[in-house]
Amino acid sequence: MTDEGTGISSSPALSANGLGKRFGSRVAFDDVSFEIGYGEVFGFLGPNGAGKTTTVRTLGTLLTPTAGSATVAGLPLIPDNGVEIRRRISIMPESPGLYLRLTVLENLQCFADLYEVSAARDRIDQALQAVHLTERAHDTCGSLSKGLKQRVALARALLNDPQVLFLDEPTSGLDPVAAREVHELIDGLRQRGVTIFLTTHRLDEAERLCDRVAILNTTLRTVGRPDQLRDELFARTLNVRTVSPLSNPADVFLGVESVSGWREDGPSTYVLTVTDPALAAPGVTRALVKADADVLSISVSHHSLEDVYLELIDVPAGLS
Numbered sequence: 451m452t453d454e455g456t457g458i459s460s461s462p463a464l465s466a467n468g469l470g471k472r473f474g475s476r477v478a479f480d481d482v483s484f485e486i487g488y489g490e491v492f493g494f495l496g497p498n499g500a501g502k503t504t505t506v507r508t509l510g511t512l513l514t515p516t517a518g519s520a521t522v523a524g525l526p527l528i529p530d531n532g533v534e535i536r537r538r539i540s541i542m543p544e545s546p547g548l549y550l551r552l553t554v555l556e557n558l559q560c561f562a563d564l565y566e567v568s569a570a571r572d573r574i575d576q577a578l579q580a581v582h583l584t585e586r587a588h589d590t591c592g593s594l595s596k597g598l599k600q601r602v603a604l605a606r607a608l609l610n611d612p613q614v615l616f617l618d619e620p621t622s623g624l625d626p627v628a629a630r631e632v633h634e635l636i637d638g639l640r641q642r643g644v645t646i647f648l649t650t651h652r653l654d655e656a657e658r659l660c661d662r663v664a665i666l667n668t669t670l671r672t673v674g675r676p677d678q679l680r681d682e683l684f685a686r687t688l689n690v691r692t693v694s695p696l697s698n699p700a701d702v703f704l705g706v707e708s709v710s711g712w713r714e715d716g717p718s719t720y721v722l723t724v725t726d727p728a729l730a731a732p733g734v735t736r737a738l739v740k741a742d743a744d745v746l747s748i749s750v751s752h753h754s755l756e757d758v759y760l761e762l763i764d765v766p767a768g769l770s
């Protein structure tokens with residue numbers, strides 16, 4: 451569905467409603483619901499065995515769901531739509547699955563034939579350019595590093611110019627430089643308006659790349675923007691350190707705009723719960739100066755997506 455005049459689609463690129471998949475008595479994932487807009491980069495996080503790959507394979511029409519419903523690239527996920535959905539999407543699996551004795555170009559030609567890509571040579575050239583591999587087109591895939599193989603797999607996933615791209619752990623096993631290159635490629639795809647469904651164990655990756663993330667552990671634990679999840683789960687705090695203990699901290703802190711509580715966190719260290727750190731910090735500074743306190747530092751505490759993840763996933767005792 452397209453909004454008149456704007457050309458922008460108003461229906462979600464991907465949606466799931468109570469979606470589930472079980473293998474016999476084993477539940478791979480259950481009761482998963484979300485909506486993803488066109489052009490969004492959506493992170494799908496969860497521990498080993500959480501059901502991420504099975505969700506991707508189900509949305510990618512490779513497995514049939516056992517519960518719920520979904521739409522993929524604007525089409526209901528039903529067997530009759532399988533061919534058309536596969537035409538509109540691509541899946542880049544965790545392992546590249548290339549023919550190692552064939553060159554990069556031959557691999558792409560092979561897959562372009564398989565996918566019946568029209569104007570194949572142009573699409574291959576565009577895909578090679580998108581992943582910066584034009585120079586390596588005639589190298590055999592067996593001679594490429596893991597990071598370069600991953601780029602070939604990404605080029606293959608781009609051959610059909612997908613509306614929705616599923617990336618299953620695209621940086622698994624890559625060194626930081628190769629991972630950063632993949633991140634830059636994903637950024638480039640986002641700028642071209644490709645909707646990306648990204649499964650990853652790397653929380654820094656999700657935080658850097660994703661507009662929103664979902665945390666899955668067989669069922670969905672939460673969906674939201676990383677900063678929104680942090681704010682929902684953790685109170686905002688200011689950390690104040692002074693040279694010597696304050697004689698009456700309550701008198702100093704309470705009454706400052708935006709400060710709703712305080713506690714001591716060791717000698718001369720105070721943690722203040724605040725509604726808005728940007729408002730609270732200058733007020734607290736003024737109050738400390740007025741009380742003649744020698745201030746060592748005032749800092750806003752930052753929670754990472756990892757904190758959110760660990761809070762929501764049941765981590766076995768002793769591991770957190």
Ligand SMILES: Nc1ncnc2c1ncn2[C@@H]1O[C@H](COP(=O)(O)OP(=O)(O)OP(=O)(O)O)[C@@H](O)[C@H]1O
Nearest residue numbers: 473476477478496497498499500501502503504505
């Ligand atoms: N074909 C299958 N037959 C039976 N069980 C399966 C099958 N595929 C997956 N499972 C089970 O479904 C659950 C979810 O697996 P899945 O591979 O989707 O998890 P994941 O989140 O992708 O894990 P990882 O991060 O380790 O790749 C696991 O318990 C797994 O053993």
